[in-house]
Amino acid sequence: MLVSQTYLEGGQSKTAVELFKAFRNVYLRSFGQEATIEHDGSVMIDDQDVARVTVTMAADFKLTVLLADVVGLTHAEIAQVIGQPLATVRMWLHWGRKLIGQEVNEKVN
Template sequence: MTHLKKTPLDLLDDIYSLAYWMTGNEKETADLVNMTYVNLHGSAAETDVLKTFRACYVDQYGNEAQLCISEQDCRPHVTLLEKFREWSADIKLSVLLSEISGLKHEQIAEIVGKPVETIRKWLFIGRRIMVKDMQLKASA
């Protein structure tokens, strides 16, 4: 079976869906999609489009983490809560890349920059969390 290469334009629906699931807001979704496509060149590969989306999400919502090697290297405003937010966003993005975009674990690992085994664990955890979250919202 031949896998067709998707162009950035072919990925527009997937990127919009990912952005909406990540932000939960139409205006923020449109801003995030626009920011992603502004930062792309016309012949970007599928993985590059998704990496750009992740980078734009992190830039827009300030969820970047910096590990501290010594106290002097630490930014005072980087807290455990911010690191947890990044971790949470990456888990959610991993589940959505798998479920909406149909990407394989290896592709998701490349986009997020984590080992494949970490992605597998995140998918297991993230799917359970998202199912329980949707059940809570449906019962409210």
């Protein structure tokens, strides 16, 4: 359903960024955001805070890691897709990758 709705919304002659924007819109309409992650530059986030957020991580937080590590979009392209500043994209990538690494490490050990 997500793929077909994305192409219906995105049209045929779209760039990758425009297509992922359409996907994001369809996803958020279908499933919602679930959580909001804000960062104003002055807030310090420790590992325990991040662990608590894992279960209800925002859709955009997950999408950021997916677009960077699976699709291969640049940080600037991801910022365009999700409508967040470049610094936010980089922060979400850092914490998303860290969480994935921790989960993999826990399952291996």
